[in-house]
Amino acid sequence: ERRRVHPCRAVRAFxxxxxxxxxxxxxxxxxxxxDDGKRILATVTSHATSAEMCRRVIVLAGAMGVPCSFYAxxxxxxxxxSKDTVVVSFDYFGIGRSLPPSSRERSALRACxxxxxDEWARFDLDAVVRWVCEAYRHxxxxxxxxxxxxxxxxxxxxxxxxAIACRVGRVAMVSSQIGWPRLWSYPHRLRVLxxxxxxxxxLSRVFGFFSSLLLGMGE
Numbered sequence: 001e002r003r004r005v006h007p008c009r010a011v012r013a014f015x016x017x018x019x020x021x022x023x024x025x026x027x028x029x030x031x032x033x034x035d036d037g038k039r040i041l042a043t044v045t046s047h048a049t050s051a052e053m054c055r056r057v058i059v060l061a062g063a064m065g066v067p068c069s070f071y072a073x074x075x076x077x078x079x080x081x082s083k084d085t086v087v088v089s090f091d092y093f094g095i096g097r098s099l100p101p102s103s104r105e106r107s108a109l110r111a112c113x114x115x116x117x118d119e120w121a122r123f124d125l126d127a128v129v130r131w132v133c134e135a136y137r138h139x140x141x142x143x144x145x146x147x148x149x150x151x152x153x154x155x156x157x158x159x160x161x162x163a164i165a166c167r168v169g170r171v172a173m174v175s176s177q178i179g180w181p182r183l184w185s186y187p188h189r190l191r192v193l194x195x196x197x198x199x200x201x202x203l204s205r206v207f208g209f210f211s212s213l214l215l216g217m218g219e
Contacts, residue, residue: 025079029097032090032131034123040098042090042128043068045075047083054139056082057132060089061125061149063175067096071146086136090128092120121155129158133167142170150176 030042046054058078062068068075068089075087091098132141145153150173158164177183181192204210 025076027076030088030131032127034093034127036123038093038100038123040090040093040124040127041096042088042131043072043075044086044088045079046086047079051136052138053084054086054136055084056086056142057136057139058085058087058142058144059125059128059132060087061143061145061152062089062092063147063149065095066146067091069096086139088128088132090124092124098124118155121152122157125149125152126156126158129156129164129168133164140169141167142172143168145171145173145176147175147177149173 025045025047027043027045030044031039032042033039060068060071060075062071068091071089075089079085079087094100129141129143132139143153153171153173179192179196181189181196184192200210
């Protein structure tokens with residue numbers, strides 16, 4: 001029997017299943033500097049593999065507003081499948097652990113003055129891929145994109161540099177759809193229309209920013 005499963009539910013189900021598996025991996029946090037001087041935090045998950053022994057690095061570009069901790073069990077499971085594979089997940093600037101520490105900077109974010117959608121591609125994803133190229137010089141790069149991560153991938157500047165682009169051997173995308181309402185069937189089309197033309201404008205006007213937490217849509 002074939003059933004359509006929402007990707008987030010599939011990830012959560014995978015998380016629950018992977019909890020019963022012993023995961024002999026190590027995690028460490030890396031602070032990665034963007035071109036504009038701001039920093040984001042990334043999690044490097046592996047079998048304590050040295051940079052020289054690593055043959056493949058998987059970069060996980062997550063969904064909009066979803067912290068990388070959401071993918072933690074999935075990342076550990078992937079890392080256990082090969083001792084020469086490293087998985088790098090990260091939080092986009094402004095969410096998760098990449099939220100600025102000072103209250104003043106957080107206030108600026110809430111006023112929509114510090115983050116643009118394309119910055120996550122031009123600065124965040126680009127910085128992570130460049131960091132991986134520098135840290136793991138002998139490894140090929142695979143990029144796993146969930147939702148908006150697939151759209152950001154096409155906007156990242158590193159594609160214009162052949163030395164970096166040729167290092168990317170594989171790209172996998174999950175639910176990296178276009179949010180155009182006519183591509184959705186009913187009743188999902190009605191939900192998309194209400195989101196874009198009612199809830200987002202209304203909440204943005206009331207709070208000064210769109211609080212996706214109120215709708216259970218991440219940060």
